[in-house]
Amino acid sequence: EDQVTQSPEALRLQEGESSSLNCSYTVSGLRGLFWYRQDPGKGPEFLFTLYSAGEEKEKERLKATLTKKESFLHITAPKPEDSATYLCAVQASQGGSEKLVFGKGTKLTVNP
Amino acid sequence: DSGVTQTPKHLITATGQRVTLRCSPRSGDLSVYWYQQSLDQGLQFLIQYYNGEERAKGNILERFSAQQFPDLHSELNLSSLELGDSALYFCASSFGVSGNTIYFGEGSWLTVV
Numbered sequence: 436e437d438q439v440t441q442s443p444e445a446l447r448l449q450e451g452e453s454s455s456l457n458c459s460y461t462v463s464g465l466r467g468l469f470w471y472r473q474d475p476g477k478g479p480e481f482l483f484t485l486y487s488a489g490e491e492k493e494k495e496r497l498k499a500t501l502t503k504k505e506s507f508l509h510i511t512a513p514k515p516e517d518s519a520t521y522l523c524a525v526q527a528s529q530g531g532s533e534k535l536v537f538g539k540g541t542k543l544t545v546n547p
Numbered sequence: 548d549s550g551v552t553q554t555p556k557h558l559i560t561a562t563g564q565r566v567t568l569r570c571s572p573r574s575g576d577l578s579v580y581w582y583q584q585s586l587d588q589g590l591q592f593l594i595q596y597y598n599g600e601e602r603a604k605g606n607i608l609e610r611f612s613a614q615q616f617p618d619l620h621s622e623l624n625l626s627s628l629e630l631g632d633s634a635l636y637f638c639a640s641s642f643g644v645s646g647n648t649i650y651f652g653e654g655s656w657l658t659v660v
Contacts, residue, residue, distance in 0.1 A: 469648070478549065478637055478651035479590070522590070526649075534580065534603050535649055537590040 437462040437527050441538035448545050451512045456541045458523030459505040468506050469535060470499050471522040479522055482508075513545045550574065551652035553638050559658045565626040568655045572619055572640030578602065579621040580641075580649060581613055585634040596621055597643050628659045 442457045460468065467486050471479035483492045485501035492499050496517065498509040508521055520542045524535035550573035560566055572579050581593040583606075592605035596615035607613075610628075615621045625632060635654045641647040 471651075476635075476654075476656075478551075478653045480549070481648055481650060484648055524590075534592045534595055534605060535590075536592070539589040 437525060437536045439523055439525055439536055439538035441521075441523050441541050443541060444539070445542045446544070448510075448513055448543070450514055450545055450547050453509070453511045453513070455510070456508040456521055456523075456543070457505060458508070458538055460523075460525045461504075462525045462527045462536070464528035465525060466528050467526040468501055469524045469526065470497075470506070470508055471524065473520045473522055473540070475520075482521075510543070513543075515545045515547050518543055518545045549650040549652060551638055551640050551650055553636075553652040553655050555655055556653065557656045557658075559660060560628060562628055562630060562659055564628050564659075565624065566628065566657065568623040568625070568636055568638075568657075570621045570623070570638030570640075570652060572621070572638075573650055575642065576640035576650075577619065577643035578641045578647075578649075579615055579619070580639040581607075581621070581623050582637040582639065582651075583634050584637060584654070590637070593623070625657070630659050633657055633659045 438461045470482040473479045483499040488503045500507045520540040522540045524537040552571040554569045577598045580595045583591045593607040595602040613623045637654045639649045639651045641649045
């Protein structure tokens with residue numbers, strides 16, 4: 436069964452304090468690994484898709500990397516507006532379905 | 548704005564009742580997904596439709612059903628509602644070919660009292 440585990444569950448940072456969020460996964464036939472940002476009561480907002488080990492993608496203060504067993508979301512010099520829950524999901528090749536299997540997320544709080 | 552539209556945004560109903568949640572996918576997207584999010588379970592995949600046909604099923608209860616219409620909008624029907632069905636229900640869409648990004652709507656808050 437496909438599984439996604441995110442750590443830590445919660446993370447508090449001071450503004451400007453860089454850190455990384457971890458997403459480890461077990462999946463048969465990875466088609467893609469996705470990162471989403473979710474604000475309270477809102478829908479997940481797409482951030483990145485990574486398809487193969489060694490791939491990296493960047494957007495503003497965020498950088499996502501992928502290995503064969505895990506992905507990291509690096510946050511450089513975060514600001515309070517980066518506070519949100521960050522969700523990792525894997526998309527597996529399973530009979531043509533593109534469903535995403537989500538981790539439980541990391542709740543990030545950035546204090547000014 | 549992801550382009551995925553869900554209605555209603557909020558819904559309060561009594562146990563035993565039936566409700567219908569509606570979703571319009573992004574323009575051009577053929578796949579529609581339904582997810583349930585509760586505090587303790589995270590985002591759980593319910594069901595996927597592709598161009599009107601059921602494509603994959605997840606942890607969807609027998610009391611729940613869904614369909615995708617010729618205009619590609621989708622409805623999720625929840626019946627014989629129980630207190631535990633209270634959750635945020637998300638619709639998402641993608642173009643449909645493997646590896647495509649899945650975009651989420653803002654969700655429908657369902658409260659069962």
